[in-house]
Amino acid sequence: MMGKMKQAVMTAPKTIIFETADIPVPGPGEVQINIKRIGICGSDIHVYHGLHPYTSYPVVQGHETSGVVTAVGEGVTSFSIGDKVTPEPQVFCGKCWPCEHGLYNICNELKVIGFQQNGTACDYFIYPADCLVKIPDGMSFEEGALIEPLSVAVRAVKKAGNIKGLDVLVMGAGPIGNLVAQTARGMGARAVMTADINSFRLEKASECGIDYTVNTTKQDLKSQLQEHFGLEKMADVIFECTGVQPGLNAVISNARKGTDIIVVAVYGTAPSVDMALVNEAELKLIGTARYNIDDFKTAINLVGEGKVKLSPLVTDTFDFVDYGKAYGKIDSSPESTMKVMIRVND
Ligand SMILES: [Zn+2]
Ligand SMILES: [Zn+2]
Known part of the structure; x- marks a missing residue:
């Protein structure tokens, strides 16, 4: 007799039901x-509100995940029962131009679990061993579920090339901005400044060891950059992690000439960019999308070496049956919410 398990299905925006399925x-x-554990991120929130352009219903959410191996299929030698793991959630074709050039994260047929294919919001999940990453025994399940967003930050920082000794500006102090700032520091930046309009998020950045925080509703970003990084020099590299027009404007207008700008944020509405300024100041706009499995391994090492702190990001944890309540908290108090966790099993 096959065992049964619980699975959370989003049948329509703002509607989560629990189904019984075969294990x-x-x-x-x-x-x-x-x-x-499952972490909820900005993209999940878009799906909850019916605003994600590439997700239809019904969908089982969950792409920031940690768990324990309970069984392995034929031919699997790299994992054994009891291993702590996190899935690298991208499913790719392996045949298109990006896939053939080591860029499967931007595969033409890319599917991400929890969006275009069922995610991990269930008791037992089956995944290919090749796309699974072991996490150290000493790492908590909360931290394990945050390796996915940290990997976004890792790839973004790698896009800046050698960051050692550089002065870095990170625009936006939400979970991704926070992790980008910590990763830049962890990979050897001289100093990192984070700017946001939310003082709670800026306090979190300070708690995570970020050198300078700027509340742009109260302080002038340019003078802060000049004061801490040098009157003419300012930031050597900038990471755009806000995804909103005012954030992008602040980045473009405070960039020193010839600066690399890494575009990490996902934009809901297409922003406008002052291309005349990009041209004249020789700014370089560099895109970065998700991660690959090497970025996951770098992320795990950064946490293991104590260079990135993940626990301060978790502001709330809800039990599996309260999945809907988690979104309620996110919607009702965005000011004081960073990362919300779902405790699927103890
Ligand atoms: Zn995510
Ligand atoms: Zn492909």
């Missing part, structure tokens, strides 16, 4: 994971 059995090359 899935791993096929060849696959691993069965008992899901422990």
Whole structure:
């Protein structure tokens, strides 16, 4: 007799129901994971509100995940029962131009679990061993579920090239901005400044060891850059992590000539950019999308070496049955919410 499990299904925007499903059995090359924690991110919130352009309903959410291996399929030698793991949630074709050039994160047929294919919001999840990453025994399940967003930050910082000794500005102090700032510091930046309009998020940045925080509703960003990084020099590299027009404007207008600007944020509405300024100041706008499995491994090492702190980001934890309440908290108090966790199993 096959066992049964619980699965959270979003059947329509703002509607999550719990279904009973058969516990899935791993096929060849696959691993069965008992899901422990799921982090909720900005993209999940877009799906909840019916505003995600590439997700339809019904959908099982969950792409920031940690769990424990409970069974392995035929031919799996890299994992054993009891291993702590996190899935790298991208499913790619392996045949298109980006895939053939080591850029499977921008595969033409890319599917991300929790969006275009079922995610991890269930008790037991089956995943290919090749796309699974082991997390150290000493790492908590909360931290394990945050390796995915940290990997976004890792790839973004790698896009800046050698960051050692540089002065860095990170625009936006939400979860991704926070992790980009910490990663830049952890990878050897001389100093990192974070700017935002939300003082709670700026306090979190300070708690995580970010050198300078600027509240742009009260302080002038340019004079802060000049004071801390040099009158003419200002920031050597800038990371745009706000995803909103005013944030982008602040980045473009405070960039020193010849600066690399890494565009990390996901934009809901297409912003406008002063291309005349980009041209004349020789600004370089560099896109970065998600991560690859190496970025996951770098992320795990950064946490292991104590260079990135993940726990301060978690502001709330809800039990699996309260998935809907988690979104309620996010909607009702965005000012004091950073990362919300779902405790699927203890
Ligand atoms: Zn996410
Ligand atoms: Zn592909």
